[in-house]
Amino acid sequence: MTGRIVNISKKWGFHGITALKEASPGYKMIMGFFLLMTLAGLAFGLHALYVGYHHVYGVTREISWGLLIAAYIFCVVTSTGLCIVSSVGHVFGGEAFMPIAKRAVFMSIVFMFGGFCIIFFDIENPFRMAIWNVFSPNLVSNMWWMGTLYGAYLVFMMIEYYFLLDQNHSMSRLMGFFGLVVGVAAHSNLGAVFGMLHGRPFWYGPYLPIYFIFSAAMSGGCAILFFTALGWKINPEIMNQRMERAVKAVTQLTIFMISVIIFFTIWKILTGMVSEGKQLVLMSMLTGDFAVNFWVFEVFLGMFLPLYLLIRSRGNNFNLILWATGLMLIGIFYMRYDIVIPGQMESVYHSLGVVEAANLLTYTPTLHEIMASLFGIGFIALAYFAGEKVLNGHQLEKHEIVPDGGYICPGCGAIHFMEAGETEEDAMKRHHRIW
């Protein structure tokens, strides 16, 4: 293999730590800020672990899943969404989506780790989980499947990312396919963690597993647009014709997915209004304590504003896309919060008509919970900013300059490398080998 380019900085677009050192002071400050956020979050989390969660967290016996679970769900929904959106290109061959694949898969892995960071500080005995998940599995428990499937998903995504970097498109496609299948299974199963608790009418039913998948696709489209547009702000040179086309395509997909979610939300409310078990909670979302969360954040920031701005952007106004998707990410976070907390607000004894359960239960996140969530969010941001530099904006060369020995594959649109004495056609066959 003498002629083959083995320099990973060229082949993987890997710029190493030097790229971080050369970053501008402002960039370093941003990274420093997120590093501090991560460390502070970690410190608060460890403190909570040390003194006992019940002393510092706002969760109670009745509302036992709080902000941390909402933040965890936000992270894994976005991770699965990034996987789904990127797979349109490099698994199913939608050429327009191909340029986003590397950034999307990278961020998908990062979001997954961020989610694990957060849930680590929610589960009371995380170390026991590693042992007893293996030695005492309960195959009818959604929680068990969630841990197992997300573990497998993460492994597939990491292998896929390696093959993406390594230009082995047939293998990355295969791994991407497995990752997608396992990811969709894991994620719909996460919906079922809630949806199969039949004592909780607000959650119970097939709605949540289905909603979670569509919601993930929306979050994924939103996230990759946000991170691509932000990458463009950091380094305008990552934009080229192929990337512009990709952004346009993803914008269209995201607009469509927002519409789907609006449709889902409308029917959730309308069907819930005739159900005794859900009506009280829904009224709290429409007119009560959760009205700001629901109308301002979930509906306005999460759906209508981005829908309007994304349509206005026509997929090529990157500033507008950045604003739309940035606000939308905040809105999406509230969407997750509005699933987790309201499902627990109605006491199980409410239907009994007793005095103790007459009112809705309340929950307010504490400082420790907020900081432990920021541990994961800070980690994601830090990894993103580091990745943009170290991995050279997730591209091989700037301005579509094809490096020596490489060419743009007419099939997949990525840059391939030829071995010595190999023609483009042979190289393409090698990269897209079907075995």
Place this chain on the structure above:
Amino acid sequence: MKFPKIGFDNLKNEGTDSVTVKERRKFLKLGLAVVGVYAGGKILSLTSVIGTAHAANGVGSIKKYPYNPHYSMVIRQSLCIDCELCVEACNTTNHVPEENYRTRILSKRYTDTLDKQVEFIPVLCNQCNNAPCVRACPTRATYKDPVTGIVRMESKKCIGCKTCMLACPYDARYFSVERRAVDKCDFCWETRLSKGEKETACSSACPTGARTFGNLTDPENIVYKLVHQIEEQVWVIRPEDDTKPNIFYMKGNMLSVDNILNEQKFKYFNPNKS
């Protein structure tokens, strides 16, 4: 196409003489089974039974309950005076951490009633036969005891994900910092029953007999007698969740209950009387 003509109006009445007694009974049983009149049918639809037992078989011939001893509690709601001695006894017996409880007493207020304005409803873990918490636990840290049917905890396996606390439709679970695991009522199995005692702390502490604890498979047991009758209505909390609970509720201050406890079979009809 021709249809055969049947003149229903002109059919001759065969009369009831030709129907045998056996057939008539069978028909009546079928009807009773359909409307679920038999108490046996009602109870069995609340507690799942391994193997089949049909409503039409009536009280006397229930094949078997899934556990033996099948521990159960009947709460006679009208007798509860909210003295909370049961809660106290439970907390001290089972070392329940402060601010937590395994059992509590809920109160329901009425404004338009003439006899009384408040009703107390003791609640605790229902030891469901179809327990949602057991299904939800990822590591089988909570399980149905194969002998007694008590839903118990194996604390060392609990990862603290708290899914069981949300799965429980009776709010019967809490996280115990001392055990580093979710904890719950185990019918005093660890502290009393396994050491040979016959009653739970709460039922033995109850001064009015509102809580009666016993074995549902033993026809001589008070729990069996209270449940297997049709004079007084027996119900469970949140039957719509289909959890097959083992805590039964009844008003329990009627003459019929006294009759049952005094071993008079029924108030108006005694089948042993010739």
